[in-house]
Amino acid sequence: MGKIEWAMWANEQALASGLILLTGGIVGVAGQFRGWQFAAYAIAAGAFVCLLEYPRSKRTKGTSVERTGQYCFTVCVKSFGPLTRNYYVRAFLHAALSVPAGFLLATVLGCVCLGIASIIYLAAAIRGEHWEPILPKKEIARKPDDSMKNPPQNPPPRPPPETRRKRVDDLEGAAYDNPIPVDE
């Protein structure tokens, strides 16, 4: 289990927990359960966790696979800087978010799942992992080849002035016209 990046699994678990919290909350509110306020909280918390966890982090080793359409979420999450980059913050955030959901049966499963995600994030943080945004690679401007760098310094060699004179007796042989008259 040497090379495992725990944050990858924590991310999947947290996203799933967010969805479960959301679902449990919706059931609680729609069914007008006793304590539906906790369910309403769970809807908000669940939605927040989903938005936070949707953008996958860039892996330290190997190719990172983005989730569909995650770019805008990446930009939002990136803007919070160290708060979202650090996994200790995430671990404690998820632990704190999960506590109120434990007071209603409909959301208790979401609470436990989010708690587990929090523990895995803690493990990731202890191992020094952090969240990196996956950004599209910028196009590197193509440098011209070396041989193109230095334009020629000298004019091209020209034949001696006698042959450069216009030969009126042989017009076909006069392959080129001098735009500037050549003094003899």
Added chain:
Amino acid sequence: MGNWIINHGLTSFILVVWMGINIFLFVWFYLLYDLGDDYYYTRHLLGSALAWARAPAAVLNFNCMLILLPVCRNLLSLLRGSFMCCGRTMRKQLDKNISFHKLVAYMIALMTAVHLIAHLLNVEWYNNSRRGGYDNLSMALSNLEDTENTTYLNPIRKTDVDAQQTPTYFVFTTIAGLTGIIITLALILIITSSMEVIRRSYFEVFWYTHHLFVIFFIGLVIHGTGFIVRGQRTTIPPYNYTLCKDRIEEWGQIPQCPLPQFEGGPAQTWRWVIGPMILYLCERLLRFIRYMQTVQYRKIVMHPSKVLELQLVRDGFKMDVGQYIFLNCPAISPLEWHPFTMTSAPEEDFFSVHIRSAGDWTDRLIDIMQHLPEGAQGPKMGVDGPFGTASEDVFDYEVSMLVGAGIGITPFASILKSIWYKFKTSNPKLRTRKIYFYWLCRETHAFEWFADLLQVLEREMEERGMGDFLTYKLYLTGWDQSHATHACVHFDEETDVVTGLKQKTHYGRPVWDKEFEEVRKENPSSVVGTFLCGPVVLGKVLEKKCAKFSDVDPRKTRFYFNKENF
């Protein structure tokens, strides 16, 4: 269209049958609980949420039974062997076992969600009934206790717990509730660690977490033993609920309305899952026995680019072309089994695998082998298999086009060797007279051993004057300027600079139209079989080309695309 039916027909049929059984079970049990007389009073408390909880439970029973079966790979091998008579299409279905396992898993997840939500509603409404939130009938029904002449209907008995916490308290103090939470948690952990990202990159996490299924099944069997959901016991004379439901005060006093008695049904799940659980136990036992069998190392070869070849011998091991085995090396990790396609032909008296450095386990294995003294036996190795449908179809065609992309050429090593052996011994099973082999790869790094194999074959064929039996083309799709320059400088040499083979390396992807046209021109009246081991996209391209270049006239060339999953 005909091609689709041949390639996908049986799979679609099986899926339709499976879905049909699911729908049937759902609807049957839904109606049982929604219309049955004995659940009339239960429905009064719970509404249709009762049926919505029981119907997915039935579907869950069915699918939990099914989910263990596709992963019993030794059992599947046994089935495959006994179905030799029933045609390849049937046996090829057994190769899609993991896809089926995943499909059943999705169904279990979906039904768990429905079951869970329905029971959440049920518990909430039981709670409300108990606390008098509903009508008098509900109150009366909920007040029934388990005494000598009454039985309870509402499983929530304690009322001194805080009203909001009662559902949670109830769930955590009943067998059904507690096991339900535990197994749902296990299921969620199994699913999140089985996501493709985790599975492909951190296989160990996936493998070890997946073993939570043991807890899942134990919990599942215990889950229904609580007799919580109760229906009304039939009495003599039969209870007339239409009359009695409005006469609550007279229950027990008038002859038509005795006190209603309720009882829960026995647990059903064990009946469904006990068979597959035993089969799976046998499967793990068989894997263990196979693992204990001695495997001898015949030869250990380190190829360039960190490719390890192991030639192994085991008593009673019989293989077919294109099959794969699972290897386990306790010195590296006692619990991990990893699959490898075999690269030896069945005609050889050993079996071999070529292992590339592709992760923790392979790296450790290569490391151990590199530090072995000359001629010593390697570490203890367990071998499970062989598995997979044999690709015998390859021998049936007069002309074969074999396309291998990247790591997909591995099974072709086995196939090419086998074809050559069969040809040398004039095996009547071999109908192939001409092979076109296309090898596509980004770079030859890690495939030099295959180039060596082709060189050996090329040499042997020249010796026998059979130079045109095998035509192979290598396409380097990852070329750059330096490759091109190098090739330009050496273009007039006899052998190729990259592979050392007589046939020159092509750069870039093949132009399939040209290739198919060439094959058609050289074989004007044959049936050509095309086999691919590579990416799905390429498969689609080849399928289209086969259709395009096939002639309706049976006397002219016809191409058949075989969708093989080596």
